[in-house]
Amino acid sequence: xxxxxxxxxxxxxxxxxxxxxxxEQAYGAAIRQLLDEQINRDVAIxxxxxxxxxxxxxxxxxxxxxxxxxxxxxxxxxxxxxTAAGEGALKRSRSAMDTMWQGVSxxxxxxxx
Amino acid sequence: xxxxxxxxLPALFSWLLRHALAPSYRESALGDLAEEYKVRRQASVRDAxxxxxxxxxxxxxxxxxxxxxxxxxxxxxxSLLTVFVVPxxxxxxxxxxxxxxASPALWEPLLVGDMHKIVVQAEFWQVAIEATxxxxxLLMFIHxxxxxxxxxxxxxxxxxxxxxxxxxxxGAGLILMLLPYxxxxxxxxxxxxxxxxxxxxxxxxxxxxxxxxLPLTWLVLQHRRRSRRIESGI
Numbered sequence: 445x446x447x448x449x450x451x452x453x454x455x456x457x458x459x460x461x462x463x464x465x466x467x468e469q470a471y472g473a474a475i476r477q478l479l480d481e482q483i484n485r486d487v488a489i490x491x492x493x494x495x496x497x498x499x500x501x502x503x504x505x506x507x508x509x510x511x512x513x514x515x516x517x518x519x520x521x522x523x524x525x526x527t528a529a530g531e532g533a534l535k536r537s538r539s540a541m542d543t544m545w546q547g548v549s550x551x552x553x554x555x556x557x
Numbered sequence: 558x559x560x561x562x563x564x565x566l567p568a569l570f571s572w573l574l575r576h577a578l579a580p581s582y583r584e585s586a587l588g589d590l591a592e593e594y595k596v597r598r599q600a601s602v603r604d605a606x607x608x609x610x611x612x613x614x615x616x617x618x619x620x621x622x623x624x625x626x627x628x629x630x631x632x633x634x635x636s637l638l639t640v641f642v643v644p645x646x647x648x649x650x651x652x653x654x655x656x657x658x659a660s661p662a663l664w665e666p667l668l669v670g671d672m673h674k675i676v677v678q679a680e681f682w683q684v685a686i687e688a689t690x691x692x693x694x695l696l697m698f699i700h701x702x703x704x705x706x707x708x709x710x711x712x713x714x715x716x717x718x719x720x721x722x723x724x725x726x727x728g729a730g731l732i733l734m735l736l737p738y739x740x741x742x743x744x745x746x747x748x749x750x751x752x753x754x755x756x757x758x759x760x761x762x763x764x765x766x767x768x769x770x771l772p773l774t775w776l777v778l779q780h781r782r783r784s785r786r787i788e789s790g791i
Contacts, residue, residue, distance in 0.1 A: 472589035488615035489589055493582040512588075515595050517565045519588030 452537045456504075458483070459495055460534050463505065463526050471510070471521040472496075496524055504530035565591045570613050577613070577620040631723070631781060635774040645676055646767040648685035650698060653759065655691035659684075668755060670745035670762060703764030706737060711772045723781045730773035737765035 452460070462478050463470040476492055479485045499505045510521040578586050590612060597605035624630065649672060659667065663681060666674040675681045710733040718726050741762035745755065
């Protein structure tokens, strides 16, 4: 792997995975709700969008505007999707984590007796 | 569909969020918040309100963080601090070293360490600038105790910097920089020492400010640079 390829931050990984899970329905509110429901992570909308924006600049995600709706006060949804580069970055990060976890046993704190 | 009501959020929150959210994603984020707020209100109006307050507060903190953390603001703040502290302390030292007599307006605050009250007086700047034509040498600006204080402080900051944000590092550095000054003020105003001891105490108070400002500026900027690299995944 070229040394100039970068690894994703933890939150970036989590957001990319959320986009992959949500597929065509990956927009701000849905991503936020998924993270809250699945990993109990209450993310601020601003933090989510600034991460998505940063990843879009890096070419890891793309976005497109959907239709405006009344319940959104007439504002359009912005749908996000993972690019091939984003998928590659996820695979690299996962591979790196799997490699580092090899041979590591973490005490769970549960007394087996 | 009638889209004339642009926001379905309460007016105050809408206004705050409009100013706190970055322009590039403001409309999408407001739409998401309005959508989720409406859904939450159907379950519980009170919980929805609490949630909206929480989201708004976090957006405002993020805005503050963006504003306060902008490199330009940090550079400007630290530059202003340097530009203000260095010449002020220089003039104060030169004036004190060459002082024969001082007016009561300058002398009385000096006896209790209130040098911050002296620098706001026009008379100080006049006499201090005049004093620069008097004798000066490098030894006037060397104070061993202040050097030791600053070395220990900088060492402590370097040791702890990895556990701090740039703002925390700047805050801790400012506290360490100002602590001798505050300590001197307390001692001089509470237990006025003899005239012979006032001079060394004033010197310690001043030189800790002078010596600390540049290392602190450098540490904070380096920390900021490293943090940016880590955030970008470099």
